[in-house]
Amino acid sequence: MSAPRRIGVLGGMGPEATVLLMSRLIAATPADDDADHIPLSVDMNPQVPSRIARLIDGTGDDPAPVLAAMAQGLARAGAQALAMPCNTAHNYADAIRDAVEIPLLDMVDLSVVQAASQATNDRIGILGSPALQMTGLFDRVLGKRGLTALYPQDQAAMLAAIRGIKSGARSGTANKTLKAAAQNLASQGASVNLIACTEFSLIADAAHGTVVVIDTLDVLVKAMVGFALGTTPDKHLKAE
Secondary structure (H helix, E strand, O other): OOOOOOEEEEEOOOHHHHHHHHHHHHHHOOOOOHHHOOOEEEEEOOOOOOHHHHHHHOOOOOHHHHHHHHHHHHHHOOOOEEEOOOOHHHHHHHHHHHHOOOOEEOHHHHHHHHHHHHOOOOEEEEEOOHHHHHHOHHHHHHHOOOOEEEOOOOHHHHHHHHHHHHOOOOOHHHHHHHHHHHHHHHHOOOOEEEEOOHHHHOOHHHHOOOOEEEEHHHHHHHHHHHHHHOOOOHHHHOOO
């Protein structure tokens, strides 16, 4: 069997979510020895300009040039594909693609494909940053498949929970907020809820309830394994 292909990770948004990605990737990789695991080049850069400040507050530097430079560095380091464990940062996916000739395993596109395959109606709940609703990131991708994005009514609580997790305060409050938001989306008619913030991936159990829950981080991990090991055709690693 040929050696796994190297993947570059645009990380640090936030640091714990990046570590969680690597941990789940190790668990998901069939391996009998160290050499069977997937080689990674990881740019752990917590200094990427705040996506929240830029997209929600309208202040702060543009993350796009920093992310593009990170992508170029990872490509020079030998990465054959890129992965970015931050949903909100996918607002800058085009800048990353334009900067390099290697593919970006798009967590948003791939998660929507999986949600569409499991949905029993046209309503998909989005558990993430308010920036997702403000920018319409998921709305655009879901709309191409005739699906509608639903958002929790208390977006301020979602943002507070994300900020709390980033600060290391993974408290019961964040869990309660995520649980309440998941229930709110189910009451709105969502047949699938997407965990669309990798901070929430750290407390994903709180989102489980009466409807299907898909963690976008798990979708990304599956795509990384498929690309690195060649078990998934590359054409299936991007939305059509």
